[in-house]
Amino acid sequence: MDILPQLILNSVIAGAIYALVALGFNLIYGATKFFNMTHGVIAVIGAYAFLFFGKTLGLNLFLSVFIGVATAAIAGYGLDKLIYLPLRKRKASNMALLIASLGAFTALQAIIAILFTSQFQTLWRNYSTQKIYEIYGGVITQTQLIILISGILITAALVLSLKYTLFGKMVRAVSDDEEAAKIIGINTNKIISRVFIIGSAIAGLAGILIGFDTGIEPTMGMSLLLKGVIVSVIGGVGNIYGGFLGAFLLGFAENFGIWKISGEWKDAIAFALLIIFLLFRPRGIMKK
Amino acid sequence: MKKIIVGIVVVILIVVGVSYFGKNSSQPTAKESIKIGVILPLSGTAALIGEAAKNSAILAKESFGKTKNTYELIFEDDQIDSKKTVLAFRKLVDMNNIKAVITGFSGPGNAIAPLAEKEHVIHFSIGSTDTTIPKNKKFVFSHWLLPEKQAEVYIKEAKIRGLKKIAMIVVNQQGTIATREALLKEDPTIFILKNDTISPEERDFRTIITKAKNEKADALMLLILPGQLTSTVKQIKDLGITVPLTSAGSIEHEKEAVSLLEGQWYVNPGGPSDTFVEKYKEKYGNLPQIGSGNVYDVINILISSFEKSKGVENVVNIISEIKDFPGVMGVLDMDSEGIISGTAIVKKIINGKFVEVK
Amino acid sequence: MEYLIHLTILFAIYGILGLSLNLVVGYTGLLSVTHAAFYGIGAYATAILLTSFGVNFFVSVLAAIIVSAVIALLIGLILSKFDDDYYALASFGFNIIIFSVFLNWQELTRGPLGIPGIGKPSFGISNFQFLISNNLEFLILALLFLGLIYFTSRFIVNSSFGRILKAIREDEKAIQIFGYNTLYYKLAIFVISAAMASVAGSLFASYITFIDPSSFWLMESIFILAIVILGGLSNLKGSLLGALFLILLPEALRFVGMPNDIAAQMRQVIYGVILILLMLYRPQGLAGEYKI
Numbered sequence: 001m002d003i004l005p006q007l008i009l010n011s012v013i014a015g016a017i018y019a020l021v022a023l024g025f026n027l028i029y030g031a032t033k034f035f036n037m038t039h040g041v042i043a044v045i046g047a048y049a050f051l052f053f054g055k056t057l058g059l060n061l062f063l064s065v066f067i068g069v070a071t072a073a074i075a076g077y078g079l080d081k082l083i084y085l086p087l088r089k090r091k092a093s094n095m096a097l098l099i100a101s102l103g104a105f106t107a108l109q110a111i112i113a114i115l116f117t118s119q120f121q122t123l124w125r126n127y128s129t130q131k132i133y134e135i136y137g138g139v140i141t142q143t144q145l146i147i148l149i150s151g152i153l154i155t156a157a158l159v160l161s162l163k164y165t166l167f168g169k170m171v172r173a174v175s176d177d178e179e180a181a182k183i184i185g186i187n188t189n190k191i192i193s194r195v196f197i198i199g200s201a202i203a204g205l206a207g208i209l210i211g212f213d214t215g216i217e218p219t220m221g222m223s224l225l226l227k228g229v230i231v232s233v234i235g236g237v238g239n240i241y242g243g244f245l246g247a248f249l250l251g252f253a254e255n256f257g258i259w260k261i262s263g264e265w266k267d268a269i270a271f272a273l274l275i276i277f278l279l280f281r282p283r284g285i286m287k288k
Numbered sequence: 289m290k291k292i293i294v295g296i297v298v299v300i301l302i303v304v305g306v307s308y309f310g311k312n313s314s315q316p317t318a319k320e321s322i323k324i325g326v327i328l329p330l331s332g333t334a335a336l337i338g339e340a341a342k343n344s345a346i347l348a349k350e351s352f353g354k355t356k357n358t359y360e361l362i363f364e365d366d367q368i369d370s371k372k373t374v375l376a377f378r379k380l381v382d383m384n385n386i387k388a389v390i391t392g393f394s395g396p397g398n399a400i401a402p403l404a405e406k407e408h409v410i411h412f413s414i415g416s417t418d419t420t421i422p423k424n425k426k427f428v429f430s431h432w433l434l435p436e437k438q439a440e441v442y443i444k445e446a447k448i449r450g451l452k453k454i455a456m457i458v459v460n461q462q463g464t465i466a467t468r469e470a471l472l473k474e475d476p477t478i479f480i481l482k483n484d485t486i487s488p489e490e491r492d493f494r495t496i497i498t499k500a501k502n503e504k505a506d507a508l509m510l511l512i513l514p515g516q517l518t519s520t521v522k523q524i525k526d527l528g529i530t531v532p533l534t535s536a537g538s539i540e541h542e543k544e545a546v547s548l549l550e551g552q553w554y555v556n557p558g559g560p561s562d563t564f565v566e567k568y569k570e571k572y573g574n575l576p577q578i579g580s581g582n583v584y585d586v587i588n589i590l591i592s593s594f595e596k597s598k599g600v601e602n603v604v605n606i607i608s609e610i611k612d613f614p615g616v617m618g619v620l621d622m623d624s625e626g627i628i629s630g631t632a633i634v635k636k637i638i639n640g641k642f643v644e645v646k
Numbered sequence: 647m648e649y650l651i652h653l654t655i656l657f658a659i660y661g662i663l664g665l666s667l668n669l670v671v672g673y674t675g676l677l678s679v680t681h682a683a684f685y686g687i688g689a690y691a692t693a694i695l696l697t698s699f700g701v702n703f704f705v706s707v708l709a710a711i712i713v714s715a716v717i718a719l720l721i722g723l724i725l726s727k728f729d730d731d732y733y734a735l736a737s738f739g740f741n742i743i744i745f746s747v748f749l750n751w752q753e754l755t756r757g758p759l760g761i762p763g764i765g766k767p768s769f770g771i772s773n774f775q776f777l778i779s780n781n782l783e784f785l786i787l788a789l790l791f792l793g794l795i796y797f798t799s800r801f802i803v804n805s806s807f808g809r810i811l812k813a814i815r816e817d818e819k820a821i822q823i824f825g826y827n828t829l830y831y832k833l834a835i836f837v838i839s840a841a842m843a844s845v846a847g848s849l850f851a852s853y854i855t856f857i858d859p860s861s862f863w864l865m866e867s868i869f870i871l872a873i874v875i876l877g878g879l880s881n882l883k884g885s886l887l888g889a890l891f892l893i894l895l896p897e898a899l900r901f902v903g904m905p906n907d908i909a910a911q912m913r914q915v916i917y918g919v920i921l922i923l924l925m926l927y928r929p930q931g932l933a934g935e936y937k938i
Contacts, residue, residue: 003502006527010494017492035735083922087929094730095677096925099875102868103921110331110914118335119574120515122544132526141526214491214519215544219333223489226742233735255495263496264460264485268746271739278736279727330910364900365910369861370854375652379900382649398762398856420762460749462758462858485750 002137007255009138015251016148017213020206021228022235022243023154024199030175030238031195034094037101038079039203040225041108044218046072046204047211048116051123065208072204073197079104080196085189105221113218123211143212150209154202155244162240171195175238230274249273321358322594324587325380325389327396332367333488334393336514340577341392341414347571348587356595361587362386370399381407387600388590390414390583394462397421401428408600410607412586415579417466422626427604429622431582431589433557434629435470438536441632442555443475446507446534449553454478454507454534455500457493457520460485464511467536471509480505486512491519497527507532514541514577521548536632540642543575549637553645558631559617560584585615585628651781655853656893658788659846664873664885665799666842671871672879673803674835675815677730679867680721680737683744684714684840686862688847690748693761693857703767707848711841717744718840722833741864748859760858764851788849795842799882802838811835812880876924877931884933891932895920 025039049071054064083100124130131142162168173181174188182188207216210224227250232238235246250270257269326345328338342363349361362384364376373396380386388410391400397413401421404411411428413421417435422428446454456479458468465485472482480503484496493516500508510533512520517538524533525548535554539545560581568576593606610628613620620628634645667681691710695701701709721740728736748755755761767787768777778784802808813821814828822828851857869892877888899913924931 003498006498007495010492010498013494014492083926086926090929092925092929095875096929098734099872100922100925102872103918103925105918106921107915107918110911110918113331113335114908114911114915117574118331118339120336120518120542120544122518130526132528139527214522217336217515219335220491223491229735229738233732258495259499262484262750264487264750265746266490267487268743268750271742271746274739275724275736275743278732278739279724331914335910363909365913370856370858371656371850371861374854375656375897378649378652379897382647394758395760395856395858395860398760399854402855418759418762460758462760465758487749 005136005138007138007259008252009135009140011252011255012148012248013140013144013251014255015248016144016151017206017210017247018227018231018250019151019155019244019247020147020209021203021224022231022247023151023158023240024202024206025225025228026232026235026238026240026243027158027171027195027202028199029232030240031171031192032084032088032097033178034084034097034101035229037098037105037225038076038108039199039228040221040223041105041112042072042075042079042200042221043203043207043210043224044112044216044221045075045108045207047123047207047216048112048218049204050208050211051116051121051216055121055123055125065205068208069201069204072207073201075108076196076200076203077193080193084196085193088189088192109218109221116218118218120215120217122215123208141213143209147209147213150205151244151247154205155240158240167191167194227270230270233274234277321360322598323360323362323380323384323386324590325362325364325377325384325386326583327364327366327373327376327380327389327391327400329368329392330363330365333515334368337415337577337579338365338392340574340580341583343572344568344576344580344584345390345587347568348584349591351567352588352591355591357598359591359594366391366396368393368395370395374399374403377403381409387594387603388412390586392416392579394418394421397430401425404428410590410600410604412590414582414586415463417463419625419627425626426608429607429626429628431586431617431620431628431630433537433632434627435467435536436474437629438467438555438557438632439470439474441634442471442534442536443478445553445555445634446478449532451507451532452478453480453503453505454509455481455503455505456484456509456511457481457496457500458485458511459488459490459513459516461488461513464513464538467511471536479509488513488516491516493520493523494527497524497529501527501529505531507534510535510538512538517541518545518548521545537578539635539637540575541578546637546640550640551637553634553636555632556635556642557581557617558633558644559615561616561618564616581615581617585613585617585620588615589613589620648781651785653893653897655781655785655788655849657889658785658792659849659853660870660873660889660893661792661886662795662846662849663843663870664877664889665795665882666839666846667870668874668877668880668882668885669799669802669811669835669842670839671874672881672885673808673815674811674832676725676832676836677734678725678737678836678839679734679864679871680741680744681839681843681870682862682864682866683721683741684718684843685847685850685866685870686744686748686859687714687717688844689851689857689862690755690761690847691844692848692851693764694754696765696852697761697763702769703765703848703852704769707845710844710848714840714844715837718837719833722836722840725836726829726832738864741867745859745863748862755859758858760856761851762856764855764857766852766855784853788853791845791849795845796882796886798842802835803880803882807831807834815880872921875931876921878933879931881931881933884931887932 028036046068050064050068053059053067133140170186170191174191178188231247231250232243235242253273258266328341330338366373366376377400390412391397392415394416397416405425405427413430422430458464533552539554593603610622617630622628635642636645670676670678688710691713692706695706766778810831818828873888873892878884
């Protein structure tokens, strides 16, 4: 293993994971303009749904992934319908939504712990069935490659559909100005609902893939969310393409950063980057 | 506004009322039951350790057999937050009249020790190597392997195996840091990456592992937390590292990691015994966690001591003189500082089992 | 009885935290999620000064206030460049960075080992020395501080300074047109609020006698924010109610019997659901003045 290629790959792998989490988050933020604190725990729901159907019940791999993603999507849809929609109807401020989503996050995380215990669990059945690839002297596993490819594909799909499909255009209209969108006749609540479904589905997929890469515990949602938030800001909140690039920027900054400085400052590096971006480039790395 | 004030006052009255009546009603249910408070992280990031410890405590009480007195275990959650531990302790002392309390980790241990000493409540601290907790306190004890003992055994074994450059992968937490310091004190020359630490929340160790490989370490030493073991080991394997993976105290956390660690050696506190692990697995379907064996022993110590004498003062004397007590963590002796430190042993994973290497 | 004294002391500490944050969030409209950082700075300053240098508690409170104020000035300056959501986000970031410092700057804070053995407050003139030796006395001290901070806050809020803060919350641009330097006001209240939070930290350190970084994490800032919002923004009494409610709630839940193995997690569920319900059905908080 050569060091530089491995470091680059490490950064790319980290970036890919952050990208997947940030994609859904960005999409939802763009449409609703609030920081959805439940995004992390929805990823966890997807992962645990897969655990139950794929590992405990032993169903077919692809079917289980589908069920996992669907469960996450339903969870997101449910949260919107039951909590965020009524709050939006009441013109509640972002602070109210933040607190409500915080409450939902606390409750959901605890429910997962009740149902599945707090123990660390893996999603794979057998380590030796995992494939490993060598690229230019660096190592990457099959799961990590899938994460990377999923990230690229989903980003492309989102960017294209936002630009060219009718649905995408409506989403952009809602993102730009919800009031105006309503005036021209768009059913904003229905659009937002769909956005939650898609965003949560992506989160669910992210949770499953991360579970395959590292393993799962009920409390993993918070750190996923935080990284997702940083990446979104770096990329420009609501900007899908930007979020994707921002994820890799963070991945590189963190991994090359701790190569030189001690490992414990990793979080500080991430948040310092956040603040630097907020200060000098609040719109993110992309010019919107 | 008035409605709200009334509402709040009602809530306060309910709490006060329940606490008053709760205190009185706890008497008739158990005529002379001896209550032991157990404050653990039952939710939050360390819940996996807390849950397992709680299970072990319950197992210990059930397995004890016939007793003169009735014992009651009361569990409270503190999420390793010392102010919550103090709150729980207050409630246990004032409402439940506990005679003894068990806490986990340094923060809670440090916060409760002076209080327990003042209130004459027996306090056993688990999961902390901080010797200031039981120091100069009659009622406070610790049942946890001292890092110096572990370091001595580890360095000896490392030298026997001819290791010269061990890369440390250390998490920034009280126990692991204390272990690292003890190891460096014992022999600073044999380790590299001495000052690098990782956050307890971290799950991505790839770059630090890459660092270790870059330094051409001839072994890796893992000092990490439950929840991180499988990820770390998997990433080490993914990155194609073949040098030995060793540890002092971090290997037996997760059953998922066992197959990945086949053939590796490490140092652990002696115990918990196989019979305990089997009993635990049979009842709960999972492996016990770090600290589970210690909690099991403490419950046993408390019950057997209270069987001998009811007064707390007498029990404290009995406990401080414990010698050759058969525990699942080995044969237990209490030292003059109030610490049951146990012994450290070298173990290996052979055929998926944790086996002691003689 | 000790149990109730303990709860009341916690109420005093969180009351101070809630009041001080309300000044920034409720009255000025700045969504700051970094309050735990100043709480922590106060706690660590007192802890270090008392254990390593034997400084008197009250002197350490003053020293802590100065340290907090200086850091708040720097952070406040940077934060003033942002508005609304970005403000919250950046403050998030600062909380995590300061937490990282508590955790990793081991020479100063002993990192995860924490600082044990913090002494109790004492004061004296020449031969007369009074040491706070039991919790009841500490409670009185804590309540005195709470009262001090409450009346200071009320004074600020009812003064012309306070009116400008509210105007900034409603429409910053409008008041700038009238020639007010809003930056100065925002900075001033941020620093004052941080100084108050640091007092709470000093009290906390001396009361629990042990501190470590985990008490000052991001979730703590969110908890304090929840106190302010639940109590009712821009209502001082509301913040006290909010503190009372959020401290009593887990305790009340403790007495609700639940099967042993899921009790702790169930309480978290109930806690989360109550937050949601409050936002859905009573967003103006308990004191109900300013709807969010």
